[in-house]
Amino acid sequence: MPTILEIKDLKKTYDSGDRHLTVLQGINFSLEAGDVCAIVGPSGSGKTTLLGLCAGLDRASSGSVILNGIKLDDLSEDERAQVRNQYVGFIFQNFQLIPTLTALENVMVPLELRGERNVQQQAMDLLARVGLAERAVHYPTQLSGGEQQRVSLARAFSNRPAILFADEPTGNLDEETGERVEKLLFDLNREAGTTLVLVTHDLELAAKTDRIIRIKGGTVVSDEVTSVVNNG
Ligand SMILES: Nc1ncnc2c1ncn2[C@@H]1O[C@H](COP(=O)(O)OP(=O)(O)O)[C@@H](O)[C@H]1O
Numbered sequence: 684m685p686t687i688l689e690i691k692d693l694k695k696t697y698d699s700g701d702r703h704l705t706v707l708q709g710i711n712f713s714l715e716a717g718d719v720c721a722i723v724g725p726s727g728s729g730k731t732t733l734l735g736l737c738a739g740l741d742r743a744s745s746g747s748v749i750l751n752g753i754k755l756d757d758l759s760e761d762e763r764a765q766v767r768n769q770y771v772g773f774i775f776q777n778f779q780l781i782p783t784l785t786a787l788e789n790v791m792v793p794l795e796l797r798g799e800r801n802v803q804q805q806a807m808d809l810l811a812r813v814g815l816a817e818r819a820v821h822y823p824t825q826l827s828g829g830e831q832q833r834v835s836l837a838r839a840f841s842n843r844p845a846i847l848f849a850d851e852p853t854g855n856l857d858e859e860t861g862e863r864v865e866k867l868l869f870d871l872n873r874e875a876g877t878t879l880v881l882v883t884h885d886l887e888l889a890a891k892t893d894r895i896i897r898i899k900g901g902t903v904v905s906d907e908v909t910s911v912v913n914n915g
């Protein structure tokens with residue numbers, strides 16, 4: 684399988700005034716297309732920061748992110764936005780739907796940005812797939828947390844991303860709702876054959892992926908393949 688994501692000696696320091704907080708101290712790993720992997724680590728260990736850099740949402744202080752063969756390091760904000768729309772899906776812990784748009788319109792956004800045809804029908808099909816056809820015209824505030832996250836799954840898959848990042852996608856949901864969203868995420872991912880990078884501190888959830896990368900103190904402390912165990 685071709686390499687879809689390559690992270691080389693990635694460092695990130697947040698500067699505010701004369702305070703400098705180095706969150707990532709040199710992260711290295713790479714993923715092949717179709718990999719399903721979890722990134723785990725204690726709260727504050729830099730998981731969200733790392734995911735944002737991998738997805739081109741933010742820029743590293745040094746080191747390299749190569750996504751689908753494209754080096755993100757020196758791209759402008761606009762160029763990174765284009766790469767994201769072309770190749771990346773992202774699911775946030777707090778859903779991040781656009782509050783002034785309906786569920787349907789939220790799912791349509793990435794499709795419209797790509798200039799696709801039949802945008803409304805495609806978005807409707809995706810909403811039906813996540814069980815929300817009847818809620819298409821509702822606004823995010825009119826939906827429960829689980830429903831909002833299902834809309835955000837539909838949105839994330841709508842541009843058929845080469846790679847999907849999910850940052851604690853069930854972290855704000857109760858257990859039962861979380862399990863439903865989790866199953867949907869894995870099902871959609873299997874159907875689409877997408878590379879999935881999942882940040883979680885839920886070790887049960889992490890164990891359902893093929894590979895677990897642990898970060899602590901800004902470095903990778905272990906990187907283990909779990910599929911052997913799962914299949915055996
Ligand atoms: N934009 C920012 N500015 C300054 N510090 C930040 C910023 N984002 C995150 N941090 C800090 O970086 C550290 C890692 O945060 P984060 O990546 O959110 O960790 P995690 O997702 O593992 O909980 C934390 O100490 C956090 O306070």
Ligand SMILES: [Mg+2]
Pocket residue numbers: 730731732850
């Ligand atoms: Mg986080």
